[in-house]
Amino acid sequence: MYIMVIIKTKNLSKSFANGGIQNHVLRNIDLEIYDKDFTVIMGNSGSGKSTLLYALSGMDRPTFGEIMLNGHAIEKMKEKELAVMRRANVGFVFQQMHLVSNLTLFENVCVSGYLMKNRKPKEVHDQAEELLKRVGVFNEKDRLPSRVSGGQCQRAAIARALINSPKMIFTDEPTGALNSKIGRQVLNVLTELNQEGQNILMVTHDVKAATRATRIIYLHDGQINGEMTLEPYTPEQEKNRERQILAFLEAKGW
Numbered sequence: 001m002y003i004m005v006i007i008k009t010k011n012l013s014k015s016f017a018n019g020g021i022q023n024h025v026l027r028n029i030d031l032e033i034y035d036k037d038f039t040v041i042m043g044n045s046g047s048g049k050s051t052l053l054y055a056l057s058g059m060d061r062p063t064f065g066e067i068m069l070n071g072h073a074i075e076k077m078k079e080k081e082l083a084v085m086r087r088a089n090v091g092f093v094f095q096q097m098h099l100v101s102n103l104t105l106f107e108n109v110c111v112s113g114y115l116m117k118n119r120k121p122k123e124v125h126d127q128a129e130e131l132l133k134r135v136g137v138f139n140e141k142d143r144l145p146s147r148v149s150g151g152q153c154q155r156a157a158i159a160r161a162l163i164n165s166p167k168m169i170f171t172d173e174p175t176g177a178l179n180s181k182i183g184r185q186v187l188n189v190l191t192e193l194n195q196e197g198q199n200i201l202m203v204t205h206d207v208k209a210a211t212r213a214t215r216i217i218y219l220h221d222g223q224i225n226g227e228m229t230l231e232p233y234t235p236e237q238e239k240n241r242e243r244q245i246l247a248f249l250e251a252k253g254w
C-alpha cells in the first residue's frame with residue numbers, strides 16, 4: 001500500500017546559544033510523518049519534543065537541515081511566506097488555549113478564516129458553526145472564553161485550529177490544563193477527528209493521551225530513539241494499549 005508522507009525532514013537540527021555555549025537540542029533528525037496518522041511524540045523532559053513540534057510546524061526555524069511540510073520546503077521560506085503557508089496548512093492547539101479574551105468562541109474560530117484571501121465571510125461563518133457543533137460547544141458560541149469552562153475553551157480552540165481545513169493539527173499537551181474527565185472528552189474529539197481523516201501530531205507526557213496514537217515516536221536527547229505503531233484506538237482496547245505503551249517507554253528508559 002502507498003503511504004503518503006506529509007512531513008519529511010533531513011538532518012533537522014536546532015541549537016540554542018546559552019551563555020556562549022551551544023545547546024544542541026535537535027540533532028540531525030531524519031523523520032517522515034504519514035498521512036492519516038495520529039502521531040505522538042514522547043520522551044523525557046528536555047529531550048526536545050516541543051522544539052521538534054515548533055520546527056515541524058514552521059513556528060520556529062531550524063538551525064540546520066530541511067523540512068518539507070505538505071510539499072513546501074519551509075526552511076527556505078521568508079517570514080511572510082511562512083505565515084501564509086501556516087495559515088493554510090496547519091492548525092495549533094496549545095495547553096493554554098490562547099483564545100482572544102474579548103472575542104466570543106464563534107469569533108475566535110472565525111478570525112483565521114477571515115485572513116484567507118480566497119474565503120468569503122459567509123463561508124467562514126457557516127464552517128465555524130459546523131465546527132462548533134462538531135466539537136460540542138455550539139450552544140456556547142456567543143460567550144466569551146471567560147464565561148465557559150476550560151474544556152469548552154479547548155474544544156473551541158480545536159474548532160479554531162480546523163477553520164482553514166489544515167492538513168495537520170499540531171498540539172502540545174492539549175489536556176495538560178484540564179482535569180482527567182474533561183481531558184478525556186477533549187482526547188475523544190481529537191481521536192474522532194483523526195478517525196475521520198485528520199492528521200494530528202501531538203506532544204505529550206501523558207500515557208493515557210498517548211493511547212490515542214497510531215504511531216509513537218520516542219525522542220531521546222534530540223534524536224529519534226525508537227517508535228511503535230498501533231491500530232486505531234478503541235475504548236475497549238485502552239487498558240491494553242496503555243500497557244503496551246508503558247512497556248515500550250520503560251524499554252527506552254523513560
Ligand SMILES: Nc1ncnc2c1ncn2[C@@H]1O[C@H](COP(=O)(O)OP(=O)(O)OP(=O)(O)O)[C@@H](O)[C@H]1O
Binds near residue numbers: 023046047
Ligand atoms: N527558546 C529557547 N531558548 C533557549 N533554550 C531553549 C529554548 N527552547 C527550548 N530550549 C531548551 O531546549 C531543550 C529542549 O526543550 P523542549 O521544550 O523542546 O523539551 P521537551 O522535551 O518538550 O521538554 P518538556 O517535556 O519538559 O516540555 C531544553 O534544554 C530547553 O531549555
